[in-house]
Amino acid sequence: MELKITTLEGKEAGSVSLSDAIFGLEPRADIIQRCINWQLAKRQRGTHKAKDRxxxxxxxxxxxxxxxxxxxxxGSARVPQFRGGGRAFGPIVRSHAIDLPKKVRALALKHALSSKAKDGGIVVLDKASLNDPKTKALAGHFGKLGVENALIIDGAEIENNFRTAARNIPNIDVLPIQGINVYDILRRKTLVLTKAAVEALEARFK
Structure with missing residues (x-):
C-alpha cells in the first residue's frame, strides 16, 4: 500500500510503502473487541469499597x-436489614484485569491499523516537530491537513515543542510509538503516523 508523505505545512514529501502484513489485513471486529475489553478492564482502579457486617x-x-x-x-444490629448496618454483597477492593495472550494483543493492533488503512484514515507525516511551542500555529497546520480528531504517533521520543503545542488542542492525542494501542487508535477519527513511527512499527512486527 502506497501513501503520500506530507509535511506539517501540507506539502508533499515523497511516499511510503506500508506493509500488507500490518496494514492490509481484513479487520476482524471480534479480535479488536477482545483487546479493547482487556484494555478497559485493566485500567479500572477497583478501589470501590463498602463495609460489610x-x-x-x-x-x-x-x-x-x-x-x-x-x-x-x-440478633445483631450490624446486619444489612437495619439502617447503619453493613452492606450485603457490596463492592470490595479488587483487580478487574483479565488475561489476553500476547499474540492476540499483537494481532489486534494489526487489525486496528488495517481498519484505519481500509477507511482511509491514515496520514503519514514527514516529522512532528515545531520551531516554537505555539498551539495556534499547530492548530493552523492541522486545519490545512484536515485533521480535527486524531491520534498522532511519533518515534521513540516526542519533540518537546510539538508535545507542548498539541496538549491544549481538543480531540488530539500525541503518543510515542511505545504507547500505541488499539483503544486510542479506534477512538480517534484519524491516525497520524510519522515516518519514524512507520519504520518502528514495521521493525516491531518484522
Missing part, C-alpha cells in the same frame, strides 16, 4: 428477646 462498629448485644414481642426475631 463484620466491619461495622456497633454493639453485638441481642436487640430484644427472641420470643414474646410479636415481631420478627433479630
Amino acid at each position: 463484620s466491619e461495622i462498629w456497633r454493639t453485638g448485644k441481642k436487640m430484644y428477646a427472641q420470643k414474646g414481642t410479636g415481631g420478627a426475631r433479630h
Whole structure:
C-alpha cells in the first residue's frame, strides 16, 4: 500500500510503502473487541469499597428477646436489614484485569491499523516537530491537513515543542510509538503516523 508523505505545512514529501502484513489485513471486529475489553478492564482502579457486617462498629448485644414481642426475631444490629448496618454483597477492593495472550494483543493492533488503512484514515507525516511551542500555529497546520480528531504517533521520543503545542488542542492525542494501542487508535477519527513511527512499527512486527 502506497501513501503520500506530507509535511506539517501540507506539502508533499515523497511516499511510503506500508506493509500488507500490518496494514492490509481484513479487520476482524471480534479480535479488536477482545483487546479493547482487556484494555478497559485493566485500567479500572477497583478501589470501590463498602463495609460489610463484620466491619461495622456497633454493639453485638441481642436487640430484644427472641420470643414474646410479636415481631420478627433479630440478633445483631450490624446486619444489612437495619439502617447503619453493613452492606450485603457490596463492592470490595479488587483487580478487574483479565488475561489476553500476547499474540492476540499483537494481532489486534494489526487489525486496528488495517481498519484505519481500509477507511482511509491514515496520514503519514514527514516529522512532528515545531520551531516554537505555539498551539495556534499547530492548530493552523492541522486545519490545512484536515485533521480535527486524531491520534498522532511519533518515534521513540516526542519533540518537546510539538508535545507542548498539541496538549491544549481538543480531540488530539500525541503518543510515542511505545504507547500505541488499539483503544486510542479506534477512538480517534484519524491516525497520524510519522515516518519514524512507520519504520518502528514495521521493525516491531518484522
